[in-house]
Amino acid sequence: MSPATTGHHPTEAQALLPPKYIDGDPSLQQIAEDIARPLEAQPGRSWWICFALAFTALLNLGGMVTYLVAKGIGVWGLNNSVGWAFDITNFVFWVGIGHAGTLISAILLLFRQTWRTSINRSAEAMTIFAVICAGLFPAIHLGRPWDAFFIFPYPNQRGPLWPNFRSPLVWDVFAISTYFTVSLVFWYLGMVPDMATLRDRAKNRFQETVYRWLSLGWNGSYRTWARYEVVSVVIAGLAAPLVVSVHSIVSMDFATSVIPGWHATIFPLYFVAGAIYSGFGMVLTLLIITRQTMHLERYITAQHLDKMAKVTMFTGMIVSYAYATEFFTAWYRGDVYEKYHFINRAIGPYAFCFYLMVLCNVLTPQVLWFKKVRRNVAALFIASILVNVGMWFERFVIIVVSLHRTFLPSAWGMFYPTRIDIGILVGSFGLFFTCFLLFIRFLPMIAIWEIKGASHFERAAQKATHA
Amino acid sequence: MPKNLLIATFSDPDRLIRAVRNIRRKHIRIYDVYTPYPVHDLDEAMGIRRSRLPWVTLMMGVSALVLTLLSEFYTAVFDWPLNVGGKPDNSTLAFIPISFELTVLVGALATVAALFLRAELYPGKRSGGTVKDATNDTFVLIIRRRDASFDASKARLLLEHCGAESIEEKVAEL
């Protein structure tokens, strides 16, 4: 998407100096060169190290999942009281991560935020990989994964017997798969013109063929551009509600239940905010790594980081507010079970998870008030890691702490993770980073044509202001 | 089949726009313009109508919505009603989320499919090397000569005047 759609007029420009999101004033040629470099050059040592780590974790995941499916869910630490723990925690965590990508590529597009141009491609990629990781867990957490297809409505000989459309789990299935498909399509659509660029830059026959197939014969015809932009806006318009709906539906897994600590109307808002919060945390982590390793400081500038830090802080504060509200309602409602649950959160056996969560999700965002911190890459990096840790523990607290002590004290229990639990969590990160590293190696991680557009717009703006 | 073309290249979009405007003022039909990124004010300059693709989205989206709701209603109320937690067979509210998701899914896929059909984009399609650099940093304007009445030299003059970098006539496949 070119910022030119923002219908920018010089008159506005005079009012204030438009921010520059691209350092220096690279020529169109130069832009293509810079962005295509990682694809055409051999990857550096840092890339190989990261990849080795990630891939090992991925192999580990493969092994653990095989073992799990062979033996049974019993190899996890779950029990009669706690039926979900790491599995669904990881699921919600990864789905949440995804949301930032769609937010950047779709919602910020609709809000005409020019700064999104250099980060939306990688953010979308992150979305897709995160959703892949998320999708893994509902599948393997089943007692009988081989019967997972029962969830889909397909004509069958059993009546026919259909799934239970009242169950939030079925909603999940549809929400996640829709989310995945639409994100994928949107992502690919955005890459088509770049594929054409790469095709025309191709050094050898192989590259040429591959990119030719991927570019669908794009030749930059303006009539196509015109339709293309309309469609982009439409898809963005469709993806935007997904950002809100998907995590709302995930939150209903809990909100529609009767369990104290789950049964809360605040959940949808709370979860969406949390999702974007964690998502931006992850985007920061990834972009800080890639801009260093891939030398793209020119396109992913301090200003981008700054903007993202601000969004993180804002959503972080919504999350903090939600925490507070939960406690307030528990106290105000005066329901003995609800009340006990929240006391148990704060002083029960899992209290340390709760405080870790508060530390990471309530206190961390506060440091982002300071420009100094927002402009300090190292500090931002640490903050972004904390955000991710905090959000994982938030889901753990919501799921496990609610389940382990419900209505009848006789049925109270504890959950202790096993090696398999932890191994699969680590493995999911392996899957995620392997995908991402391959992405930055083989696909343009910044939208070339959008940057070109942006640079043109900025040049225009400069002219206008000097005039 | 090969066409008889007049190809002008520009390094700067503003010049391109100016050229497009002048050419059209002279009632010369522009075959097409090729740009590395969507240059704005061009559609207005070329007088391109707003695309009708959003209608596809609407149609498909709405039909998906209706169909989903209907099928959920049918399966839960008629095909095999079961007592699920004492809830009514027709728990419409519970049917909303899935209907919504499918609306979005079908809408999106249909739109993209429509785009590819309309713009004749498909895997493996060859784009004639004619305007190679258009995907890099060149802005190309092409006028197609249909009959003898077309005065090439006039057009050349005009384009040069508007600051075309190169102008060539060529018979090529696009």
Added chain:
Amino acid sequence: MRSACGELLQIQKPEPETTRRDFLSVAGFAIGAAALASCRAPVQNAIPLLAGSDQLVPGVSSWYATTCGGCPASCSLLAKQRDGRPIKIEGNDRSTLFGGGTCATGQATVLSLYDGERLNGPRWKGQSVSWQQMDQLVLSLLPPPSLRQRVVLLSNTINSPSTLRIIEAWRRRYPGFRHVTYDAISLSAIRSANKQCFGLEVVPHYAFEKARVIVGMEADFLGTWLSPVEFAQGYARSHSPETSCLHLQVESGLSLTGSKADIRIAAAPSELGMVAVALLRRVARKARMAGVSNVESPIADPALLDFVADRLWENRGKSLIVSGVQDTAAQTVINALNEFLGNIGATVDLACPSFQRNGDDIAMTNLVAEMNRGEVHTLILYGVNPVYDYAGAELFAEGLKKTQLSISLADTRDETSSQAVAICPDHHFLESWGDAEPVDSHFSLRQPLISPLFDTRAAPESMLRWLGNTSTHYTYLRDVWKASLFPRQTEIGDFELFWERALRDGVLTLPARHPESAPVFRGDWAAAEDTILHDYNRDRSHLTDQDATCELHLYESVSLRDGRHANNPWLQELPDPITTATWGNFASIAPELARRLNCTEGDVVSLRTGSRQVDIPVLIQPGQHQRTISVALGYGREEVGKVGRSIGINAFRLRNTVAGPHESPITAVTIEKSGRREPIARTQGHFSMEGRPIALETTVHDLAGESGPDQDRLPTLWTEPMQGAHAWGMAIDLNACTGCSACVVACQAENNVPVVGKDQVQRGRIMHWIRIDHYYHGDEANPKSIHQPMMCQHCGHAPCETVCPVLATTTSSEGINQQVYNRCIGTRYCANNCPYKVRRFNWYNYTDNRAFDFNMSSPLGRMVLNPDVVVRSRGVMEKCNLCVQRIQSAKNLALEGQRQLADGEIQTACQQACATHAIVFGDLKDFHSRVSQLHRSPRNYLVLGELGTRPNVSYLKRIRTTMEAH
């Protein structure tokens, strides 16, 4: 009959294994034997109770009346036979003694039948021999009668008339013969006290149903003591909410009975006598006895004792004091109490005594001495395991070596039989004939349901053989009945008819031998008091006040009892109703002591008494007496199958050697932390209700004000869905429930619930469909406690159903919350959303899985499975379904008979097993059904009803009599 053979033979040819048929999969000798056996079974003369003939219809169950061999209480049973295999034990409601109830142990005995590690044939010095060879060897070695050498039959309590007749024959044959009765858990003190007081060396027959006020002293009569099933049902009848009755329990460790008592006093073993004395003095004063001293007992609160004494006095002749204390003096005081209160002949029947515990400790002591002096030539061991459970086990083992011939008639391998020269394995009781006279003139018949699975022979038959008597056990038994019992009745003239009736009913009650001759009390209670005071002061002095010294209290656990069933996985995994601990025993210590020793649950401590020491994990037990440590007996078996081997520790080793006539066994132990830890596998982790209204109790007084249930009238957003012909529901009476856990095992047997083992239990993955929740409230030193059976509540608006993505759980048209195993994909969402946490998930494959090597993983063990209930695969959710298979078969019967289902015709497994009828199942649509009446009772309430789940299972509040109430 033939068709059954057909079915079973056809089953023998290998066919694709499916869970449905798993239970029939045939492999190995045992199965072959079983299959053939079941073709011949039942032995032609056995008469099924329900089916009028001995036809064996494949796929149709028939019921045989028999007698339990689980313990000497000898309850009358009905055993369910299906395709020639016994698969379920139930109580015989025709029994006037036991009613229709059973205990957990009784329920589990059917599994012991299919224990592949039972003794499978006669062995001589370890070599397996044929029965002929065995008989020759034995006969050749038995001393010629002329030599008058000692031949001793050492048995546990035998109350079988026919067997006793055989023993008589031995006595006549061998001048030197002696029959010594030894019970691991003996009541000899009661017998000797009764000899002194009444001149009758008997254990009286207690009539709890007649008692309005009950005082129990270290007697767990609802759990394990003497005849728990009989007593429990009597207790429940006398403790009905209508009658204001009082139960005081004085005990050191919290027992099942203590947890049920209205008022409980925690007293150390050495103090029990003093409490009895204090009570006696109060009662004696009321009875205008001369020379009653006014010295107060330092143990219990005088006001409380006054209160109890008043109640007792008000209920003269309608009260009952029982004590399990092994101390003649104490028992004399108890006798005096019952005498003064006019209970003798009313609630304490000495004229028609109980024959359920005849053990004679002194005779045993003497026998061991004789053996060690080498005076015993032949020792026949029958139903005893002294090398494991005798206080002087080493001594006994020594003596055993000194005998020329030792013969064990045990049915399973045990510590003693493995040391005997000859092992002549007995049948399992479901394979053998027999009879019993648990209480004078109350007879119960035992008949086989299946021919022996192994090469075993009924012990009485062996003893007949060695007398040279060639008649089979069956004919002998029949003759005994013809000769001795038939004449005593006048009802039926023809013996054949009489016999057939006896076989059908399983029980026979004859007019008492001695018509009511009230025995006269001649006991010297004043002397007994002095002895008690003297002992008390002595014990005080040598129980020095250093922290480490405590008194030891050994008790029978509800599941394993004296340890004879240690190889039964159902019982090993049955949560102890008080502590919910499974798979092993532990030392219960008071919270206060735990603080002093700074122990937490699972810390291993060393208990030392004299030279003996055991290391055992501690469990912190509210209500435990502060200076007393309780340890369950029956664990730590070594010579037993793989299931029970070295589970827990053998606490019998801590028993101090009983010697001489004075039996007061006050064992002082020192306790000391070892630093090791050994987590205890408990199924419940938290025992406080946290002030939540879950298991409710009230008082007769408050009940007047109560209106009954209102939660189920909560408003709903939806119109109620269409209902079928019935609305099945259940009512559980917390006032009747004693927590005995028979229902848990019954459910496990009926519904093929797998055993998961200690590790899985520790991980919180027990599979039981019904659990007995146990809550404490009040002072931790001596809390009030309440048991609550908890299973699927079959909610009308079930939270579990809405969330299941695949409709694997829905509400049936008859109100049952049903689980569809083959549709379930195992998201566990339902379990998470179940407020009662009653759903159970198959974390692994529990069938045919080497990791879970219990009955469901052995072809023989699988024969106990109920063919009407599918065996669940890995990864699916399961839970209580109100025994839907029973509902269906009852409906089918009604349909065949073209009639309406009668109320009470359908009994769920848990309901059937319940001795106190605490569980009532029925049709809520039928306004007059028992269950709907109970649902309207003012005591009725719904657990968590305020959630709007609309359960079809409701509870009735427990009634507690308190001092305050009066």
